[in-house]
Amino acid sequence: MIEFKVNGKNYSVDDDPDTPLLWVLRDSIGLKGTKFSCGRSFCGACSIHVDNEVVRSCSFPVKYAEGKSITTIEGIGTEEKPHVVQKAWIEEQVPQCGYCQSGFIMSAVRLLDINPNPTDEDINNSITNLCRCGTYYRVRKAIHLASEMKKQSE
Amino acid sequence: MAEIRIDNVSRRSFIKTMGLATGGLMLQGSYVFAGDDKNPQQISLNAFIRITPDNKVTLIVHQAEMGQGAQTTLPAILADELGANWNAVIIENGLTDPAFKNPKFNLQFTGNAESIRTFHDILRNTAASAREMLKQVAANRWQVDSDSLRAENSYIVNQNGKKAPFGDFVEEAMKLEPPKEVTLKKPSEWKLTGNKSLPRVDVPAKVNGSAIFGIDVEIPKMLHAAIAMCPYFGGSIREIKENGVRQMSGFVALVRMPVVNPIFSNPPEHNKREGVAIVADTYWNARKCLDTLEISYDKGPNAEMDSESLHKIYEDTINGSTKWFESVKEGDAEAKIKDSKNTIKAQYYSAWQSHAPMEPMNATAHFKGDTIEVWAPTQGQEMAQIVLAKEFGIPVEKIIVNRTYLGGGFGRRLLADYIYQAVFLSKEVGLPVKVLWTREDDMQHDFYRPGTMQEFQASLNDEGLPEAIYTKLVSPSILQVVVNADYVFEGEGPSYPEGIKETPYHFENRLLHSYLLRIPPPSSVWRSTGFGTNVFALESFMDELAYKKREDPITFRKRYIADERSRGVLDAVAKASEWYTERKDGHFLGIALTHSFETFAAQVIEISIDDAGILDIHKITTAVDCGTVLDPGIASASIESGIVWGLTAALTSEINFKEGRTVESNFHDFKILGLPEFDIDIETVFVNSGAKIGGVAESGPIPVAPALCNAIFAASGKRYRTLPLKNHNIYTRYMSDYVV
Ligand code: FES
Ligand code: FES
Numbered sequence: 001m002i003e004f005k006v007n008g009k010n011y012s013v014d015d016d017p018d019t020p021l022l023w024v025l026r027d028s029i030g031l032k033g034t035k036f037s038c039g040r041s042f043c044g045a046c047s048i049h050v051d052n053e054v055v056r057s058c059s060f061p062v063k064y065a066e067g068k069s070i071t072t073i074e075g076i077g078t079e080e081k082p083h084v085v086q087k088a089w090i091e092e093q094v095p096q097c098g099y100c101q102s103g104f105i106m107s108a109v110r111l112l113d114i115n116p117n118p119t120d121e122d123i124n125n126s127i128t129n130l131c132r133c134g135t136y137y138r139v140r141k142a143i144h145l146a147s148e149m150k151k152q153s154e
Numbered sequence: 155m156a157e158i159r160i161d162n163v164s165r166r167s168f169i170k171t172m173g174l175a176t177g178g179l180m181l182q183g184s185y186v187f188a189g190d191d192k193n194p195q196q197i198s199l200n201a202f203i204r205i206t207p208d209n210k211v212t213l214i215v216h217q218a219e220m221g222q223g224a225q226t227t228l229p230a231i232l233a234d235e236l237g238a239n240w241n242a243v244i245i246e247n248g249l250t251d252p253a254f255k256n257p258k259f260n261l262q263f264t265g266n267a268e269s270i271r272t273f274h275d276i277l278r279n280t281a282a283s284a285r286e287m288l289k290q291v292a293a294n295r296w297q298v299d300s301d302s303l304r305a306e307n308s309y310i311v312n313q314n315g316k317k318a319p320f321g322d323f324v325e326e327a328m329k330l331e332p333p334k335e336v337t338l339k340k341p342s343e344w345k346l347t348g349n350k351s352l353p354r355v356d357v358p359a360k361v362n363g364s365a366i367f368g369i370d371v372e373i374p375k376m377l378h379a380a381i382a383m384c385p386y387f388g389g390s391i392r393e394i395k396e397n398g399v400r401q402m403s404g405f406v407a408l409v410r411m412p413v414v415n416p417i418f419s420n421p422p423e424h425n426k427r428e429g430v431a432i433v434a435d436t437y438w439n440a441r442k443c444l445d446t447l448e449i450s451y452d453k454g455p456n457a458e459m460d461s462e463s464l465h466k467i468y469e470d471t472i473n474g475s476t477k478w479f480e481s482v483k484e485g486d487a488e489a490k491i492k493d494s495k496n497t498i499k500a501q502y503y504s505a506w507q508s509h510a511p512m513e514p515m516n517a518t519a520h521f522k523g524d525t526i527e528v529w530a531p532t533q534g535q536e537m538a539q540i541v542l543a544k545e546f547g548i549p550v551e552k553i554i555v556n557r558t559y560l561g562g563g564f565g566r567r568l569l570a571d572y573i574y575q576a577v578f579l580s581k582e583v584g585l586p587v588k589v590l591w592t593r594e595d596d597m598q599h600d601f602y603r604p605g606t607m608q609e610f611q612a613s614l615n616d617e618g619l620p621e622a623i624y625t626k627l628v629s630p631s632i633l634q635v636v637v638n639a640d641y642v643f644e645g646e647g648p649s650y651p652e653g654i655k656e657t658p659y660h661f662e663n664r665l666l667h668s669y670l671l672r673i674p675p676p677s678s679v680w681r682s683t684g685f686g687t688n689v690f691a692l693e694s695f696m697d698e699l700a701y702k703k704r705e706d707p708i709t710f711r712k713r714y715i716a717d718e719r720s721r722g723v724l725d726a727v728a729k730a731s732e733w734y735t736e737r738k739d740g741h742f743l744g745i746a747l748t749h750s751f752e753t754f755a756a757q758v759i760e761i762s763i764d765d766a767g768i769l770d771i772h773k774i775t776t777a778v779d780c781g782t783v784l785d786p787g788i789a790s791a792s793i794e795s796g797i798v799w800g801l802t803a804a805l806t807s808e809i810n811f812k813e814g815r816t817v818e819s820n821f822h823d824f825k826i827l828g829l830p831e832f833d834i835d836i837e838t839v840f841v842n843s844g845a846k847i848g849g850v851a852e853s854g855p856i857p858v859a860p861a862l863c864n865a866i867f868a869a870s871g872k873r874y875r876t877l878p879l880k881n882h883n884i885y886t887r888y889m890s891d892y893v894v
Contacts, residue, residue, distance in 0.1 A: 016403075016438070020438070023436070027438070036590075037512045079358055079364075089357075093354055096795055097221030097560060097561050098561070129828075130512070131829075132511055133512075134795040134827075136832035137834075
């Protein structure tokens with residue numbers, strides 16, 4: 001049994017310890033907002049937070065999650081109470097197909113936590129996710145907007 | 155905000171996974187499967203509109219939502235014409251229905267930028283009929299003239315302000331004959347569409363992880379499959395060493411798939427993709443089992459094929475004494491060119507490309523003996539039915555294809571190869587099966603945008619102006635696999651001469667020769683269809699001609715434009731990009747003009763480039779005339795998206811072949827541009843000429859490559875005629891970090 005927290009709730013799973021956390025989250029726990037795309041850490045579609053660090057869950061064996069606290073897209077906000085990053089995403093109408101967006105949002109949330117006022121250069125250096133629909137332009141705008149919104153709410 | 159219903163998961167599994175019962179509340183993320191519980195209370199006025207006596211208005215979206223905004227704009231068109239209350243409508247994904255067929259193709263599919271340009275009128279007429287029927291019932295009941303009534307916010311309102319909900323009239327309206335003719339609302343009466351940006355209805359679910367894509371489908375008792383397909387075009391599986399796989403945890407079945415997609419081959423012997431699948435209790439167990447197998451392959455008849463040998467076929471065809479198909483002949487270009495002392499000739503080549511949508515191919519199917527049910531992220535619901543009917547001998551009416559959200563389509567998801575696999579495996583194991591491809595499966599078993607080669611030749615008169623243009627096009631088919639026909643195309647491949655057959659220009663003497671190449675790698679349509687590569691060649695050549703004449707590229711193009719709408723977008727883009735204004739030091743501009751999908755677009759790219767080939771893109775300005783822009787927010791997003799798509803193919807991505815198989819396998823070698831590249835200014839202006847509505851989603855990428863190469867020429871004097879540009883050592887500032 002491997003035990004950890006996901007979005008504040010305790011879980012213990014009996015998956016093979018080498019199973020990528022992505023599949024444990026999606027299939028054993030049923031949180032499908034985290035997506036599979038490249039399976040090899042290239043694209044960021046599967047990004048989540050493990051103890052506040054962004055982790056590409058397709059390449060993170062579940063055994064390393066033991067005792068950790070995990071946050072997925074489902075854990076950062078809800079439709080009624082969206083996270084400021086989600087609000088900015090809605091405001092800028094970022095998603096197209098939407099498949100990569102959970103990963104982008106999780107990366108952006110972390111970026112703004114450690115750097116509430118990122119420059120374009122900071123964004124370039126920290127958001128390395130891929131989006132085949134090409135929403136990058138709006139992602140950048142939405143990160144700046146979220147940073148503004150965050151400041152105003154403080 | 156509208157409620158969205160998606161026919162992708164059953165009500166049971168919805169309750170199981172979301173644990174949410176919303177009562178009558180109009181909440182997003184409530185998913186019901188349209189195929190089950192046919193609510194007797196629900197009354198269909200037609201295939202697109204259902205209204206219940208309690209005044210719930212359901213609008214059915216018959217086109218796939220793959221990022222282009224169909225799920226917002228299509229029902230908004232209906233709601234606008236119907237007079238429905240947008241904030242309370244229920245939006246539901248449609249199954250298949252004769253009413254959903256694209257009349258031009260007699261087929262229900264999503265692609266070719268058809269959703270709006272083809273269905274705008276159909277949806278408006280449909281909604282107007284429903285509206286008039288409701289009004290008629292109200293008029294009879296209230297003893298007034300139907301023309302004195304209005305439909306507003308899902309109410310019928312009379313002149314004195316008396317009103318009653320649609321729902322009060324719907325049962326009687328059902329019994330009426332639909333009116334033969336209806337008067338459509340004038341654009342000035344539109345409230346939801348026509349230069350208004352609506353918040354997209356799919357966005358909230360896409361930012362909180364609740365949007366259901368194909369990969370997310372859960373069906374009770376469902377098993378999971380991981381597959382391995384022979385990577386060699388025309389090759390086969392020689393041997394499978396099982397290595398004790400049957401004892402592994404979760405193992406259910408090992409299934410040989412004799413020929414995975416027999417009817418999609420082009421020609422058939424080139425693309426037998428023999429495969430093997432492991433079916434297991436979970437996806438990861440299936441993958442582990444699959445990885446345990448040792449599979450060896452026979453490379454088959456194409457083992458020697460590689461990118462170089464393929465390229466040589468293109469070159470030999472374009473330069474040799476080929477049996478050309480005469481696609482266009484106007485005037486006598488051949489003679490003019492032969493007789494001229496002043497000619498100019500250039501050859502262009504665009505590399506092979508993969509669709510690589512972020513969601514890998516997947517499908518879930520339940521083969522139930524005499525019926526089949528499928529849940530899939532598909533652009534081709536009806537194509538899937540046709541394929542499955544043929545392959546499994548079950549009539550189309552007994553095949554339900556539920557459509558989920560698509561994690562990108564780009565043309566790849568018109569095909570049903572992966573759906574076929576899910577059904578095949580479900581039939582084998584007798585339970586529902588979800589097949590999920592890896593990224594490697596997806597990239598190595600794509601139906602690629604083929605490499606295409608074009609040659610342009612012109613004779614110039616004494617003033618240095620072209621009098622005759624002779625074009626050659628060499629391309630494999632991009633539609634053979636899509637039409638799913640039993641015959642093999644001959645002569646001109648449909649769609650592949652787009653952009654050079656009909657062009658925005660008029661030249662008196664013009665000859666277009668095309669040649670349909672038959673080579674092993676499977677090819678199909680890819681966002682921008684034939685236009686993408688052909689317009690790269692044409693618009694590069696137009697620039698070469700302008701330079702030869704030493705004339706401003708816009709002025710030069712205007713000499714030959716065949717339609718005033720071209721002038722409109724050229725003027726608009728010149729203005730917005732400040733084309734005629736002195737640039738900052740080292741900044742240069744390039745332009746391209748396109749007429750595609752009934753839309754005119756002109757694009758200007760502003761760049762600087764250093765001696766090492768490091769490219770900075772500063773601004774991309776696009777002027778679009780799609781007649782009337784229905785939703786400028788969604789349309790601008792589409793253009794932005796297209797720019798990224800076009801730039802990726804122009805600069806960095808390409809598919810190569812070696813030893814009869816695809817080289818690239820994932821995003822480390824099939825490079826797509828990332829966020830850092832898009833620290834640029836993107837401006838899109840819409841020229842609302844009022845002409846018939848054209849498509850926008852595919853117009854974005856088309857001018858990008860030529861506008862970029864024309865800008866690079868302006869900056870450096872170097873003309874690049876083959877793509878991607880990384881092969882000429884041209885990189886964006888960030889690409890240079892990661893492209894080797
Ligand atoms: S799926 Fe994990 S990084 Fe791409
Ligand atoms: S929105 Fe489609 S891949 Fe990013």
